[in-house]
Amino acid sequence: MIEVRSLRKEYRVHKRAPGLAAALRSVFRRTYETIVAVDDVSFEVAAGERVGFLGPNGAGKTTTLKMLAGLLHPTSGEAHVDGHLPRKRERAFLEKIMLVMGQKQQLLWDLPPAETFELNRAIYDVPRAQYQETMAELDELLELGELVKKPTRQLSLGERMKCELAAALVHRPKVLFLDEPTIGLDVSMQASMRAFVKRYNERWNATILLTSHYMEDVLALCPRVVVIDKGQLSYDGTLEALVRRLRPEKRLILRLGAEVAEGDLARYGKVVEHEKLRVTLQIAHADVREVVPAMLAAFPVVDLTVEDPPLEEVMSELFARTRAAREKSEKAEKVGKTETSNDEKGDEA
Amino acid sequence: MNRFFRTFPTLLRVGFSGALAYRAEMLVWVLATTMPLIMLAFWTAVAHDAPIGRFGEKELVVYFLVTFIVRQLTGAWVAWEINFEVKQGTIGSKLLRPMHPALGWAADNLAAMPMRVVVSLPVAIIMLATTGGVGLPKTPLLWLAGMLALFGGWAITFLVNLVIGTLSFYMESSVKVMDAWTVLVFVFSGYLIPIELFPKTLRAITEMLPFRYSIGLPVEIFVGAHTPSELPWLLARQLMWVLAFLGLFLVLWRGGLRRYAAYGG
Numbered sequence: 001m002i003e004v005r006s007l008r009k010e011y012r013v014h015k016r017a018p019g020l021a022a023a024l025r026s027v028f029r030r031t032y033e034t035i036v037a038v039d040d041v042s043f044e045v046a047a048g049e050r051v052g053f054l055g056p057n058g059a060g061k062t063t064t065l066k067m068l069a070g071l072l073h074p075t076s077g078e079a080h081v082d083g084h085l086p087r088k089r090e091r092a093f094l095e096k097i098m099l100v101m102g103q104k105q106q107l108l109w110d111l112p113p114a115e116t117f118e119l120n121r122a123i124y125d126v127p128r129a130q131y132q133e134t135m136a137e138l139d140e141l142l143e144l145g146e147l148v149k150k151p152t153r154q155l156s157l158g159e160r161m162k163c164e165l166a167a168a169l170v171h172r173p174k175v176l177f178l179d180e181p182t183i184g185l186d187v188s189m190q191a192s193m194r195a196f197v198k199r200y201n202e203r204w205n206a207t208i209l210l211t212s213h214y215m216e217d218v219l220a221l222c223p224r225v226v227v228i229d230k231g232q233l234s235y236d237g238t239l240e241a242l243v244r245r246l247r248p249e250k251r252l253i254l255r256l257g258a259e260v261a262e263g264d265l266a267r268y269g270k271v272v273e274h275e276k277l278r279v280t281l282q283i284a285h286a287d288v289r290e291v292v293p294a295m296l297a298a299f300p301v302v303d304l305t306v307e308d309p310p311l312e313e314v315m316s317e318l319f320a321r322t323r324a325a326r327e328k329s330e331k332a333e334k335v336g337k338t339e340t341s342n343d344e345k346g347d348e349a
Numbered sequence: 350m351n352r353f354f355r356t357f358p359t360l361l362r363v364g365f366s367g368a369l370a371y372r373a374e375m376l377v378w379v380l381a382t383t384m385p386l387i388m389l390a391f392w393t394a395v396a397h398d399a400p401i402g403r404f405g406e407k408e409l410v411v412y413f414l415v416t417f418i419v420r421q422l423t424g425a426w427v428a429w430e431i432n433f434e435v436k437q438g439t440i441g442s443k444l445l446r447p448m449h450p451a452l453g454w455a456a457d458n459l460a461a462m463p464m465r466v467v468v469s470l471p472v473a474i475i476m477l478a479t480t481g482g483v484g485l486p487k488t489p490l491l492w493l494a495g496m497l498a499l500f501g502g503w504a505i506t507f508l509v510n511l512v513i514g515t516l517s518f519y520m521e522s523s524v525k526v527m528d529a530w531t532v533l534v535f536v537f538s539g540y541l542i543p544i545e546l547f548p549k550t551l552r553a554i555t556e557m558l559p560f561r562y563s564i565g566l567p568v569e570i571f572v573g574a575h576t577p578s579e580l581p582w583l584l585a586r587q588l589m590w591v592l593a594f595l596g597l598f599l600v601l602w603r604g605g606l607r608r609y610a611a612y613g614g
Contacts, residue, residue, distance in 0.1 A: 071441050073610040087610065094447040106442035108363070110370040115363050122359030123448045125352055151370070 001175060001207045002045040002068065006077035009038040009063050009231075037063040039231035040077070047174075048205040050198070052212070052222030052239070056319055060231040061211040062101075065177045068209070069099040081175055095124060098173040102180035105160070106167055107152045113163035114148040117170055124171035131170065137203075138166040141196050158189035165193070169200065176200070178210040182217055194220045215311035227318060234322040239311075246317050247309040250288050252281040257300035268295055277302075282309070353452075360453060364460025382420050388541050389413035402546050407480045408572070412543055414476040415571045418469040419564055420540065422462060422499055425507040427454040428527045431514025435609070436522070444606070451511055451598070458507055484573040491570060494580045498567035501587040505563040508594035515598060518605030539565030545574065559594070562587040 015033045016026040038060040045051050055061050066072040068079055070086035070093065079086055084093035107116045121131045138144060142162045152160060161181065168176070178197065182190040194217055201208050212218060218225060218239065225242060227235040235242055252269065256277045265271050268291050269283035283291050288306060295301060308314075392409045395401060404412065431454075434440040443450040476482065486492050513530060516523035535541055537560035544555055544565050555561055566587055569575055575583060 066441070069445060071444060071610065073607075089444070091447040094445060097445075099441075099445055101441075104437075104439055104442060106439075108367065111363070111366055115366055118359060119363045120446075122356045123446050125355060 001047040001049070001082055002043075002209065003080045004041060004043050004064075004068070004077070005079070007038055007041045007064065007067060007074050007079055008036070008076045009060070009067060009072060010075045011035045011037055036231050038067070038074075038228070041228060041231070041233050042077075043226050043233065043236050045207055045209060047207055048201065049224065050201050050208045050210070050222050052218040052225040053209050053228070054211065054218065054225055054315065055228040058230075059228045061228060062179055064228070065099060065179050065209065065211065069097060069177055070094070071099070095171060096173055097175045097177065098168040098171075099177040099179065100164060100168045100181055102161065102178075102183035105152075105164055107160065107163055109152050112149045112151055113144075113155075113167060116152075116163075116167045117148065120167055120170040126171055130172075134170060134172060135166075138169060141199055142166055142192075158185050161185060161189070161193065165196065172204060173206065174204070175207045176209075178208065178212075180212055181210070182212060182214055190214065190216065191220075197221055215315065219311060227315075229319050229322045230326070232322075232326075235318060242318070243308050243311070243314050244285075246314050246321075248285050249282045249309065250285050251307045251309055252279075252283060252288075252291065252295070253305045253307060254279045254281070254295065254299070254301055255303040257302050260299050264298075356448065357452070357456060360456030361460045364457040365463065367457060368461035368464050382417065382424070384535070385413040385417040385420065385540065388416075392542075402543075404543065404546070407483045410480050411476060411482070411484050412568065412572050414472055416540060416564065416568050417472055419499060419502065419567050419571070421465040421469045423502040423506050423563060423567070424465065425458050425503065425510045427458060427507065428510040428514040429524060430454065431511070432517040432522060432524050432527075435514075435517040440609075444609075451602075454511070455507060458503075486571060486573060488577075490577060491573070491580075494577075494584065495567055495570040497584055498570050498587060501584065501591055502563045502567045504591045505559060505587070505594060508591065508598055509559075509563070511598045512594055512601060515601045515605050518601075518608050534560050534563060537561065538563055539568055544569075559590045562590050 012032045016022050070089040073087045147159050269281040272282050273280035393406045513523050513527045537555050
């Protein structure tokens with residue numbers, strides 16, 4: 001459904017130092033800097049897949065989504081979405097996709113969302129019967145109810161986001177790009193948005209590419225993740241495999257009936273957290289079978305759970321490793337260049 | 350084309366709901382366009398003792414009240430909207446839709462017309478009551494030509510708005526260009542002074558410029574300044590400006606989208 005080959009996007013940005021003098025100078029002479037937002041990224045997404053597109057701020061996620069939606073043209077490389085070249089923005093392509101950005105809105109601000117739904121029905125030329133069926137489903141899944149009759153400006157952020165999603169789905173897009181759809185929402189609203197996105201994907205076999213800084217979104221929705229950092233792809237695979245590769249350890253979370261000395265706990269694994277009666281231990285995956293019964297026998301355990309390390313930690317470790325590897329290779333490249341130039345000087349001498 | 354006719358009525362209906370939602374803004378706009386009424390007071394005072402050209406007091410009242418109505422019905426404001434949407438990046442959601450955004454903006458502008466007619470009606474009634482409608486067209490042909498010129502005037506104003514709004518893809522802010530354009534419209538469109546009162550050379554230049562065709566021409570036709578034989582040529586000139594601005598808009602829009610796609614929003 002989505003094929004991305006060696007995608008690259010460069011921006012030329014105006015750069016100037018702070019201060020009045022620099023501001024005046026920039027009137028006559030502007031300096032520009034080329035920023036590589038996406039660098040040689042390739043991946044494929046099958047029809048009906050839900051993929052988490054992850055990376056820190058400024059990693060190039062939104063730029064990639066905008067290229068896939070046809071809003072930005074790649075500097076080089078190619079992207080195909082359901083056989084279309086997004087940059088051509090053909091009508092047939094635009095009717096199949098939608099990009100929802102958590103921080104940008106398409107709802108008409110002073111009118112009730114129902115007006116935007118109706119507008120989109122007309123623009124996408126959705127037959128009336130299909131429109132009514134879709135709206136009935138969206139109403140049920142998102143519990144829109146009376147919200148659609150209130151002016152958008154009077155809706156809360158969560159209510160507005162529900163209506164944004166509904167407006168985006170009036171034409172039943174086959175491919176849905178979601179850019180931080182849960183940003184700023186409270187926990188329960190986040191959960192209902194996730195449930196909705198999953199239902200939509202299952203109901204219509206829609207392909208979903210999602211970016212989010214909330215790992216809960218990723219855990220709940222995306223069996224597969226594609227990670228980019230500084231514009232480069234650093235991981236593409238299942239979430240499970242990523243966690244296993246970076247943090248093969250498990251976490252034992254214990255609630256104790258009485259306090260236990262940290263030294264005694266440390267004999268079973270690395271103590272990550274110890275707060276009176278609550279303890280978190282990190283142990284090798286293979287040791288779980290032995291350690292759990294031994295601890296149950298040795299300590300007054302009230303409650304015990306075995307978990308993977310938090311995904312936030314896994315992701316920050318992945319970003320740290322990628323950056324370290326990149327810095328190392330850049331350093332090696334620099335040293336190589338210096339040595340070469342020294343050799344050349346030596347030859348000249 | 351069928352699709353257009355299926356879509357456009359809904360765009361107009363939603364646009365009309367939008368116009369109703371902006372009641373206060375509408376009132377402010379009306380207050381901001383009362384300049385012809387001020388000019389009316391000024392010029393009738395001047396014409397009190399002796400007519401200016403062919404304009405006596407009554408003719409001036411008709412001229413400036415018709416100007417007020419024409420300004421109401423040819424108004425467009427989309428340049429500010431495009432400028433805002435490009436700067437905020439919200440233009441992206443319009444570009445994702447399988448419809449040229451200009452159609453949506455046109456529908457929004459046209460949908461506000463009924464509200465503007467409501468504002469214009471009392472002015473028209475006052476004009477008829479005080480002057481007996483001196484100089485107003487006597488034949489359906491002239492009325493038809495006036496309506497065509499009115500639509501042409503709106504089309505020029507709207508397309509200039511699109512052109513200047515589209516410049517925001519190229520420059521930091523195109524609103525200042527719109528301000529400059531508005532000043533030129535005030536001076537050269539017949540909005541403040543009837544063009545036929547201009548000195549000969551200035552009048553000849555003004556007739557070659559686009560400003561007169563956005564407001565002046567429909568006003569002139571409605572106040573009976575032209576004979577039927579002059580109308581085809583004048584309307585053809587107006588159409589030429591409509592097509593010129595449409596062409597300019599399409600070229601700038603294509604280039605603007607290329608820049609937007611290259612640099613992002």
